Amino acid sequence: MTPGAWTEAFTSAVRAALGSDAVDSPRGLLRPSDREGMRRAAGLLHEHRIPWRPVGRPGDLGEGVHLSAEHLNSVIDLWREDLVARIGAGCSLQAAQRGLARHGLRVPATAVHPDHDTLGLLFATGQRGWRSGPNRALRESVLGLTAIDGAARVLKGGGRVAKNVAGYDLVRLHHGAAGAFGILSDLVVKLEALPEAAAELTVAGRAEQVPEVLGALRAPAQALDPVAQLWCDPGASALLGLAPEGALLLQVEGWAESVDPWRDSISKPAAAVSIQDLLARLEAAAAWQGVWQMGSRTVLTQGAECLERWRQRGFGIWMSADLLAGGATLYAEDPRGPLGEALADLLRLGGRVYCAPGRPCPEGMRTVQPAEVVSRLKDAFDPAGLLPLPPLPLERVS
């Protein structure tokens, strides 16, 4: 089927359906004010066969047509006693946190750019933020959602209770799919109480020292397990001005009588930091950001040679260092040259590599074709093939 294009007729149709304010023709942007407007917009895009891309809050838009959730940007319902809220998918994490903080609550999620990253974006792109362990990312905290799929069906998944196994999971369908199956209009999120106290510290440590350093830190700390345990390799450390051998970034939270002694017990070798600021600086310094998933331990125990090679070639990584594995991001100051070689190192170490949204596929790499299950899901939820493909892992071109 030949895809349609944004025409005058389409402009007239969307203006009639959504109002003039909701249409930004030069930028190819539709900004409905509510869920019903979103459904109508998706319906018109489907009817006119115009390929489109869901966005949370438009920044630098690329080519094509974008349907934005930016006006669905508030806390819609708050069930204070249940610690649950329904929040518009276009609400930035920071705005949500500010609104909820008045009630002593927060969304259990972190983001490098909370002022810009919307809840819809964080969930749809499968970002876990920098806190580690179960129930500290949106994947586990989103109890329900409403999405509009490629055929303009309004589909609600999940509910507003923490335990719910009724039916196939339409919530999970959208996690990490980057809008391949539709646009999110709102999410029902399990909240947590704001901690009374928190501390963020950095401690110098080489890769092979990480387990030992973590163990030593836990011992005097009244068994407080940090909620964030990141490790920056020498390359990333150098970019941030941290210890040249590599640096652990730690965050603990809890009641004051637990956190304060913990901070005092390790204050000597450690320096106070803001993890979010450090990661934002790292992103700003890098020209290429990929997402690499693999067992952290594999890198720590088998990747020394690679780490050194990457450092010499101007790459840096930060990764979950809780030895539970987790996402890690490879940063390159120069996206050309040996990046493909570094990514090949990652694949060899057992990792999976994805291009971050909007980034070009590095030289010498290509995307793996979607699995049959994904293709069938795509056919079901985007029958006209108007929505983007989901993120696909990269492989080396042989």
Added chain:
Amino acid sequence: MGLPRTARRELVALLGEDSVLSDPTHRRVYDADAYPLDRIAPDAVVLPRTAEEVAAVLRWCHANSVPFAPRGAGTGLAGGCLTLDGGLQIGLARMRRILEIDPLQRSARVEAGVVNLELSRAAAAHGLEYAPDPSSQAACTLGGNFAGNSGGPHCLKYGVTLPHVLGARVISPQGEILEYGGAHDSGPGVDQLGLLVGSEGTAGLVVELTLRLIPLASSRRTMLAVFDSIEDAARSVTKMVAGGILPAALELIDRVMLDALHVAFDMQFPEETGAVLLIELDGAKTSIDREAKQIEAICAQNGVRDLQVAKDEAESTALWKARKHAFGAVGRISPNYATQDGVVPRAELPAICAQIRESAERHDLRVGVVIHAGDGNLHPAILYDERDEDSVRRALRVCVEILDRCIDLGGSPTGEHGVGMEKREFLPRIFGPDEMDAQAEIKRAFDPSMRCNPHKVLPTGGGCLELRVAGKQVPM
């Protein structure tokens, strides 16, 4: 449907003589799980020992258009392993090896038939444990937990099965061996692993899992609060969690269950007791001290009659005994009981408790209830007598009324037991036609031939909670 005439010979060739059960006596053993209201014997049972054997069986099923259903330990409470179209039941309980425990990575690689509690026992040697702990954890398998996205008392703080599954090896309905996830948390890309967890064995058969382990808590404290009414106890729960206290477990037991515990185990509670609340705190000792004080204050504000605090492990075990033995005790006060599984928003616990009491009185039945109160997940035990058809019918009505009320209050008809064959007809009460279509599309994406545990999860057009005991249909 029956099996092809050559089925036994071909399956024996794939698995060996001792792994194929086809005579009526053996098949009868596999005609039910822990769902008491239905029995359907499979045409044959196979008991593979390896992933490759499972894959070979599923390729055989695919080639011969034979439907199949997986079975773990048979502890499921929704009839999820019954072969409604006939065909094969595939028992995975022989795949029970713990393949690796990696203390550094805090993960374990296990076969699907490993019993839940065995993993935590093995991990304890490394100072670790597997957090999801269904009440049947001494018997249920980790593969079954994966299929049902199982919970348990300690899931309030640590979450249900999903966040603890890092990776899985799954045999597709066509017999391919597929790997999902890995030794790391999920990230970008379609969350196929997330879709498979909780799909009740209808999208493929899990044969191996990589699971997250968590450190054993350095300190624990168990408390038992005795209340005159279940509503007072429920209100205390809401206040605790809303106040920022997240205990490891918050379990509520009502008077009927306490009566059963008294009859079965001679446990004594004051006569005025309406409910008891079992509270377990874990973590740093300073945090526990602080939270325990807050809990005492909240319970006092809500009319607590007595608050016991375990001084040591033995006392803690004694306090937990009431919760762990509650369902086992019910058999002493009733010939039969049906355990239900519903969820309400936590703040609605008093409302659902009132509904349970009202339904029980109206239908002249006794209903006990145990609640994972922090999650609003209730397990009413409806007491009835299978020999009395009217009693059965009334029990079913009570079940339906309770679950309907859970839905009306903003909850779900199942929090951790699954839909199986039991609750298929409740789904259209929650989801609209488009959403039901969408769920069917997810099923078809994984299982285009619709032979993988067919007629589960999605509605078939029957009534809510039908009953068929030994082939006898009892209409509502």
